[in-house]
Amino acid sequence: MKTYTPMIQQYLKIKAEVPDAFLFFRLGDFYEMFFDDALKASRELEITLTARDGGVEEKIPMCGVPHHSAAGYIEQLIAKGFKVAICEQTEDPKQTKGVVKREIVQMITPGTVMEARSLEEKENHYIAALTGFEDGSFSIAHLDLSTGESKVTLVETLEECIHELVTIQAREIVLSSEENPEIEKMLRERNIHSFSIMDECSEEPAFKEVLLDLKQEKLTNAMCRLLHYTKLTQKRSLDHLQAAAPYQIDSFLRMDPNSKRNLELTETIRGNGKKGSLVWLLDETMTAMGGRLLRRWIDRPLINRTEINFRLSAVEGFIEAYFERQTLRDALKEVYDLERLAGRVAFGNVNARDLVQLKKSLQQVPLIQQTLTQTEHPEIGKLADKMDPCKDLAEMLEKAIIDQPPLGLKEGNYIKDGYNAELDQYRDAGRNGKTWIAELEQKERQKTGIRSLKIGYNRVFGYYIEVTKANLGALQEGMYERRQTLTNAERFITPELKEKEELILQAEEKSTELEYRLFQELREMVKNEIPRLQTLAQEVSRLDVLQCFATVSENQRYVKPEFNNDRTILIEEGRHPVIEKVMDAQEYVPNNCKMSKECEMLLITGPNMSGKSTYMRQVALTAILGQIGCFVPAEKANLPIFDRIFTRIGAADDLVSGQSTFMVEMLEARHALAHATQNSLILFDEIGRGTSTYDGMALAQAIIEHVHNKVGAKTLFSTHYHELVDLSKELEKLVNVHVAATEQDGHVVFLHKIKKGPADKSYGIHVAKLANLPSPLIERANELLKGFEAPSAKQELREQDTVGQLSLFGEVKEKKVKKQNQSRIQREVLNLDVLEMTPLEALNELYRLQKLAKTETN
Ligand code: ADP
Numbered sequence: 001m002k003t004y005t006p007m008i009q010q011y012l013k014i015k016a017e018v019p020d021a022f023l024f025f026r027l028g029d030f031y032e033m034f035f036d037d038a039l040k041a042s043r044e045l046e047i048t049l050t051a052r053d054g055g056v057e058e059k060i061p062m063c064g065v066p067h068h069s070a071a072g073y074i075e076q077l078i079a080k081g082f083k084v085a086i087c088e089q090t091e092d093p094k095q096t097k098g099v100v101k102r103e104i105v106q107m108i109t110p111g112t113v114m115e116a117r118s119l120e121e122k123e124n125h126y127i128a129a130l131t132g133f134e135d136g137s138f139s140i141a142h143l144d145l146s147t148g149e150s151k152v153t154l155v156e157t158l159e160e161c162i163h164e165l166v167t168i169q170a171r172e173i174v175l176s177s178e179e180n181p182e183i184e185k186m187l188r189e190r191n192i193h194s195f196s197i198m199d200e201c202s203e204e205p206a207f208k209e210v211l212l213d214l215k216q217e218k219l220t221n222a223m224c225r226l227l228h229y230t231k232l233t234q235k236r237s238l239d240h241l242q243a244a245a246p247y248q249i250d251s252f253l254r255m256d257p258n259s260k261r262n263l264e265l266t267e268t269i270r271g272n273g274k275k276g277s278l279v280w281l282l283d284e285t286m287t288a289m290g291g292r293l294l295r296r297w298i299d300r301p302l303i304n305r306t307e308i309n310f311r312l313s314a315v316e317g318f319i320e321a322y323f324e325r326q327t328l329r330d331a332l333k334e335v336y337d338l339e340r341l342a343g344r345v346a347f348g349n350v351n352a353r354d355l356v357q358l359k360k361s362l363q364q365v366p367l368i369q370q371t372l373t374q375t376e377h378p379e380i381g382k383l384a385d386k387m388d389p390c391k392d393l394a395e396m397l398e399k400a401i402i403d404q405p406p407l408g409l410k411e412g413n414y415i416k417d418g419y420n421a422e423l424d425q426y427r428d429a430g431r432n433g434k435t436w437i438a439e440l441e442q443k444e445r446q447k448t449g450i451r452s453l454k455i456g457y458n459r460v461f462g463y464y465i466e467v468t469k470a471n472l473g474a475l476q477e478g479m480y481e482r483r484q485t486l487t488n489a490e491r492f493i494t495p496e497l498k499e500k501e502e503l504i505l506q507a508e509e510k511s512t513e514l515e516y517r518l519f520q521e522l523r524e525m526v527k528n529e530i531p532r533l534q535t536l537a538q539e540v541s542r543l544d545v546l547q548c549f550a551t552v553s554e555n556q557r558y559v560k561p562e563f564n565n566d567r568t569i570l571i572e573e574g575r576h577p578v579i580e581k582v583m584d585a586q587e588y589v590p591n592n593c594k595m596s597k598e599c600e601m602l603l604i605t606g607p608n609m610s611g612k613s614t615y616m617r618q619v620a621l622t623a624i625l626g627q628i629g630c631f632v633p634a635e636k637a638n639l640p641i642f643d644r645i646f647t648r649i650g651a652a653d654d655l656v657s658g659q660s661t662f663m664v665e666m667l668e669a670r671h672a673l674a675h676a677t678q679n680s681l682i683l684f685d686e687i688g689r690g691t692s693t694y695d696g697m698a699l700a701q702a703i704i705e706h707v708h709n710k711v712g713a714k715t716l717f718s719t720h721y722h723e724l725v726d727l728s729k730e731l732e733k734l735v736n737v738h739v740a741a742t743e744q745d746g747h748v749v750f751l752h753k754i755k756k757g758p759a760d761k762s763y764g765i766h767v768a769k770l771a772n773l774p775s776p777l778i779e780r781a782n783e784l785l786k787g788f789e790a791p792s793a794k795q796e797l798r799e800q801d802t803v804g805q806l807s808l809f810g811e812v813k814e815k816k817v818k819k820q821n822q823s824r825i826q827r828e829v830l831n832l833d834v835l836e837m838t839p840l841e842a843l844n845e846l847y848r849l850q851k852l853a854k855t856e857t858n
């Protein structure tokens, strides 16, 4: 039997270490892939598939990419969620017989990619690891390798775990091989596709710094798993990793991923792009770090009043200090991405230009501090105090590197004159070689008294001193060393001359070598300062986001919100921040929102397109803006601090997801009902729309009653089920409002104005009339409407509807539906405990029921 060639055997052995990655196997100037990798890669990368002999009968499929252009191909594979293992030759092929040693030197995975091209400037790029415990809880660690930031949290349930991983937007999840497979499935449904296994999760001395602030073993566990994985894949220095920060998900305003999506915080529902989202509106940051922090703040609004007020106060200060803010914005523009720079320094891939950028960034800091102090605002002053301009580092870089260095590091010419004596010498030799020779010539002439003595140069002998035969007598014995004899002259050298020659000839080579060494030293020194740079980066990003809030608040005429403890919402002339901005010609119509302990729920009615959804979202966005510390789009706002926000936007507005939209609708409703507290905000937008009319209406009513009676969260409920407006008679904390519309020159005009009371019932028919449908048709519709609204007809319809549902829900459900569809009077009568009533009570009850019956028929 034939066997594979030694090289293919080596390949197979290495490939076995990384079954889930493309193995880029270095062969000369190419990275080659074989077998299945080759088949798959040729498809994914659209490169030619070939085959080669491998010692056995059948040829082995093969494809490859040139090593100098591999980066682009790797990037493509990573973007598609694959992993790539880079396998290099680790010994010199010239000095080995047989197969050259090869090793995997790095793994590139979707979560650990460091290539600038694959990283979105203003987005974090997280990889996460999790550990599940027997009590059902999970610890989750996440890390941005490009910035060194890492965090760990503990969540109680699987649902929270999934929500958290989606919130983090982890690009890759590391878990144990024994982890519940359900997790992977659930995450795949939510568009997270890259998973890796790491069973090792023990502590190691090398992790000490990162684990410094983690006191709970559960937290350490997930973080260690993540660190083992990073160590395994990166195989190089991870000195820039900061101490992992523990956090608790409930110390922030919580929103599940669907609610966030519905509110279009970081991307729009339809386009999935940033444009049109809240972050798009808000992003007036000047630095990449600020941009990333802005996203993190939007992802996790605060619930701590002091922290919120600190931000608001600083924003207020920046709004007042207009000129200082402009100076700051200009200065910030010059500040480089210090966080990612620190990451690249640790990884050893920065060039001279990066260090110049670093220097320029640091040089902005004193100006920034000075400007901050100038505002004479206490909170802003504090920002300045915390900043460390790393003056020593800036000065060192200023001394060391020229202002416009070349891109490459191997050709030299980037270290400044005067930085290093040895380098200066080499350069002197190179640049001033001729002068030096001329001076030597002068000196030797004087010493010997030979006026015709000269110094020359040729390729074979290098520099020499030439004395004509006639003058040889003037030379003392042993003064020079003889090198070459010509017809009428002798050529000599001296040790000094040879020494200088060496300097001159090798000046270039030596100086480039030395420059490279000096650069590496510099890089080492910068590496030692990474923690300081990271702290500075944090301060700068905070400042950047705060000035950004001020800029947006001023441009968009926002006001500073106030916060209360009595669960009151008071928004005067509120606007939807994004819609207001994208509407050009038209004016946005501002609206009030007033809710209190006496008004926990608003039932919002009104025709389609009148502005119900917009109004609800505007209230939620106002709350979020306030809690991230930004001013809000209103004339006046006094808000409670919400602990959670839930949004469920009606099924017809929902386009995505493989699950039935109605199922999603119900799951989200369940989620809100299960987790909302008195301090939460719920938006239910046309809930129940995803099923048949009476079915949906019954559910909507039951949900309203449940929230009203059991949950007590501030709730905005929009509906097109007009019948629900009567609920306000029963539910004392529910208030009806509607969005007004009017008629103008035969057209419906939406006023987008929220008014007290329910919308006009026959609105649809009214619109139909305006649309010039035939008048007999309109009359008939009005007639039918009256019929439908009569209680007996209603009942009949409900029965019909129930029958329609039978086939779907079976008999048991049927009874329940029937029960839900009982009229209110029926229910109340059935609930009476007649035997326990006094005659007077009975009479009173009868009177009340009659009154109720009257309202139901009207
Ligand atoms: P509904 O939910 O009632 O069907 P939407 O809230 O979706 O209506 O609003 C429909 C459109 O009306 C929005 O896209 C927006 O352009 C416009 N609109 C909504 N509210 C306002 C407002 N207050 N001022 C101006 N235009 C508005």
Ligand code: MG
Pocket (backbone or CB within 6 Å): 612, 613, 614, 685
């Ligand atoms: Mg709507």
